[in-house]
Amino acid sequence: MQALVLILIVFIFQAATILVLEYRRPANAMAWLFILFLFPIVGFVLYYFLAREYQRRRKVRKRSKAEEQRRAEILEKSSVIYNPEEMPHPVFTQEQRLFRLLRKSAAAPITRRNRSQVLTNADKTYEAMLAAIRSARHHIHFATYILRDDATGRKFREELIRKAGEGVQVRLLYDGIGSYKLKRRFFEPLREAGGESACFFPLRPSFMKKRINYRNHRKILVVDGKVGFVGGINVGDEYLGLHPRLGFWRDTHLLLEGDAVYGLQEVFLKDWHMATNRHLDDPGFFPVHNCEGNEVVQIVAGGPNRRDSAIHDTLYALITSARERVWITTPYFIPDSSIVMALKHAAMSGLDVRVIVPLVADTKLVHAATMSYVDQMLSYGVRFWQYERGFVHAKVVIIDRLMASVGTANMDIRSFFSNFELNAYLFDGERIDELERDFLQDLKDSREIELSSFRKRPRLVKAGQALARMLSPLL
Numbered sequence: 382m383q384a385l386v387l388i389l390i391v392f393i394f395q396a397a398t399i400l401v402l403e404y405r406r407p408a409n410a411m412a413w414l415f416i417l418f419l420f421p422i423v424g425f426v427l428y429y430f431l432a433r434e435y436q437r438r439r440k441v442r443k444r445s446k447a448e449e450q451r452r453a454e455i456l457e458k459s460s461v462i463y464n465p466e467e468m469p470h471p472v473f474t475q476e477q478r479l480f481r482l483l484r485k486s487a488a489a490p491i492t493r494r495n496r497s498q499v500l501t502n503a504d505k506t507y508e509a510m511l512a513a514i515r516s517a518r519h520h521i522h523f524a525t526y527i528l529r530d531d532a533t534g535r536k537f538r539e540e541l542i543r544k545a546g547e548g549v550q551v552r553l554l555y556d557g558i559g560s561y562k563l564k565r566r567f568f569e570p571l572r573e574a575g576g577e578s579a580c581f582f583p584l585r586p587s588f589m590k591k592r593i594n595y596r597n598h599r600k601i602l603v604v605d606g607k608v609g610f611v612g613g614i615n616v617g618d619e620y621l622g623l624h625p626r627l628g629f630w631r632d633t634h635l636l637l638e639g640d641a642v643y644g645l646q647e648v649f650l651k652d653w654h655m656a657t658n659r660h661l662d663d664p665g666f667f668p669v670h671n672c673e674g675n676e677v678v679q680i681v682a683g684g685p686n687r688r689d690s691a692i693h694d695t696l697y698a699l700i701t702s703a704r705e706r707v708w709i710t711t712p713y714f715i716p717d718s719s720i721v722m723a724l725k726h727a728a729m730s731g732l733d734v735r736v737i738v739p740l741v742a743d744t745k746l747v748h749a750a751t752m753s754y755v756d757q758m759l760s761y762g763v764r765f766w767q768y769e770r771g772f773v774h775a776k777v778v779i780i781d782r783l784m785a786s787v788g789t790a791n792m793d794i795r796s797f798f799s800n801f802e803l804n805a806y807l808f809d810g811e812r813i814d815e816l817e818r819d820f821l822q823d824l825k826d827s828r829e830i831e832l833s834s835f836r837k838r839p840r841l842v843k844a845g846q847a848l849a850r851m852l853s854p855l856l
Contacts (some may be wrong), residue, residue: 386418388519436722446832447660449653454667455647455722459640460494462677467493469677469808483806486694489680492640497807499787500634503620507533509636513604514540519665520550522649524581524601526559526789526846529617530567537616538567542574550663551576554653556597557583559615566732579656595685598789598800600634601649606668609642611635611680611805612787613776622771627741629771631823633710633816635787636811639672644680648803655686677808683702683790690789692804693797697723699780706733708779708820712772714738714751715793721758728762736792737823739774740767746849753850759832766827773823776804777816785813 417740463551465473465480468491473480484491500506510702514521514537522542543547545551555563557580568578581597602610612634622629637645650661683692700707700723707727714736716724728734736758742748755765778786788804807813 389396389525394399414683421540441520445526447662449477449651451647451667452664456490458651458667458669459490459492459642459643462491462493464826467746472781475742476702478792478847479698480636482698483679483695485700486689486691488689488691489644489682490640491677491679491806491808492644494525494672495641495676495678496637497638497641497676497678497805497809497812499812499819500610500636501819502632503622503630503634503712506614506634507621510602510610511537511540513602513610513636514544514756516528516608517544517549517604519602519605519668520552520663522552522554522601522603522646522653522654523555523651524554524597524599525554525616526596526598526600527615527617527658528553528555528560528563529615529619530563531618533621534567536615538571540674542571545571545574548575552653553578554581554597554649554656556581558596559598559721579653581652581656588697594799595691596800597652598796599648599652599803600789601645601803603642603646603649605667606646606847607638607642607672609645610643611789611803613774613789617738620774624772627743627772631768631771631773631775631826633775633777633787633819635807637678637805639670639674639678641678641680641805642670643667644682645803646679647680661819663697677752679806679808681788681804681806682798682802683804685799686801690797692788692802693717693720695806696720696778696786699778699784699786700724703727703732703780703783705781706735706779708733708735708777708817709741709792710737710773710775710823711792712739712743712774712776713747713795714754715747715791715795717752717794717797720819721754723765724758725761728758734763735824736763737766737768737773737827739772740769740828741772743772743774746852749846750852751848753846754828756832756835759835765796765830766824767830768823768827770826775819775823777820779813779820779828780818782810784808785816787816 390502462468464643465477500509541553572577582595588674600612600615613632614634620630621628644668654660679694681691695718705725724734738751739748759765761846774792777786785807786804788802788808790802790804796802835843
């Protein structure tokens with residue numbers, strides 16, 4: 382009897398601890414309580430190592446003097462938009478609150494001296510990235526979440542080795558979780574050629590420091606401070622459609638020139654500092670460019686080291702400001718309650734709200750969690766399509782003809798609050814039209830989900846999706 386009482390006291394203590402520590406994230410609290418109920422003691426140990434909130438160290442929170450000087454240099458060299466009247470779409474003059482929120486929540490300048498190119502799928506993206514790498518004269522800064530030791534990964538490595546041998550500064554940053562299969566010997570030829578590599582939150586140290594839940598999901602390539610890339614594509618054969626089960630891989634990436642590249646560079650340098658504790662300072666990282674484009678672009682970074690949730694907050698504001706349409710392509714749809722409410726209100730007020738998600742899953746549990754939201758969202762009037770041609774991995778949001786977002790962040794809780802992410806917000810009508818054409822083509826390659834037929838799925842499937850929904854805040 383005393384043993385049972387002791388076990389109950391321990392369980393109550395563990396549950397109370399989770400509730401106290403997760404009071405700001407009730408969905409997380411419910412998920413961890415569910416795990417604790419299924420796996421007493423073990424669940425609490427997992428919580429201790431996996432779920433502790435990211436501790437923002439003082440030196441990370443506060444910009445150093447060097448970072449302040451760098452930000453001032455970027456603003457001086459950029460053509461920054463400070464007034465809504467300067468935006469390409471006149472609606473911003475009527476939505477001044479939205480404009481102010483974009484500027485302040487993102488803590489990133491909106492610039493107008495840019496040129497962008499939409500790169501649809503990995504073949505075009507890799508071709509453009511490799512061409513940029515070959516053209517490098519001063520430096521190559523490359524960050525990726527997944528880097529494979531396969532034909533594609535080795536092709537990129539060989540080009541980086543060649544440029545390092547020519548005296549170009551080469552820095553390669555990869556994530557400890559996303560690239561956990563990589564061996565140290567993969568980077569030895571690059572280091573021998575004079576290049577550098579670094580791991581963002583290595584697996585074992587991150588476990589002991591209780592940071593294993595946080596990943597650098599960004600994909601950045603900056604060449605000579607003048608050409609940059611950002612989007613959903615990592616480095617590996619599967620992105621070329623060579624995955625034996627997933628087949629064709631549908632993705633979207635961006636090539637950027639102009640002021641926006643300064644934003645990509647700034648994020649890379651901060652990430653490099655976090656991974657290596659070394660501050661890089663070289664005037665060549667932020668050269669004066671001669672880009673003649675006039676596209677308006679904003680680079681928005683999100684991560685657990687920030688006080689706010691910039692990507693989540695700005696996307697929420699944009700959805701709630703939509704007047705005609707909200708079109709979303711995402712491989713994982715696990716929104717928090719505020720995004721659910723924003724999409725619900727948009728659909729119920731008559732807006733055209735469409736979401737494209739995969740039919741074939743790369744991760745079954747995450748896919749089940751995604752599908753657990755579909756029933757609820759369909760009942761609100763949100764329309765869903767499942768991509769049938771292969772696996773859709775693009776992360777694209779189109780709001781009216783006002784703006785479009787392309788980047789690394791999925792429409793899920795992990796990307797909003799746990800991962801280090803990076804999106805580019807595009808405000809140029811021509812680029813929005815191009816992304817619209819891609820979206821409409823993806824609709825042709827997809828099958829719409831009908832609510833009546835979706836509700837007829839087997840009970841066992843419903844139960845599995847309900848279970849995944851309980852765990853979805855942690856996925």
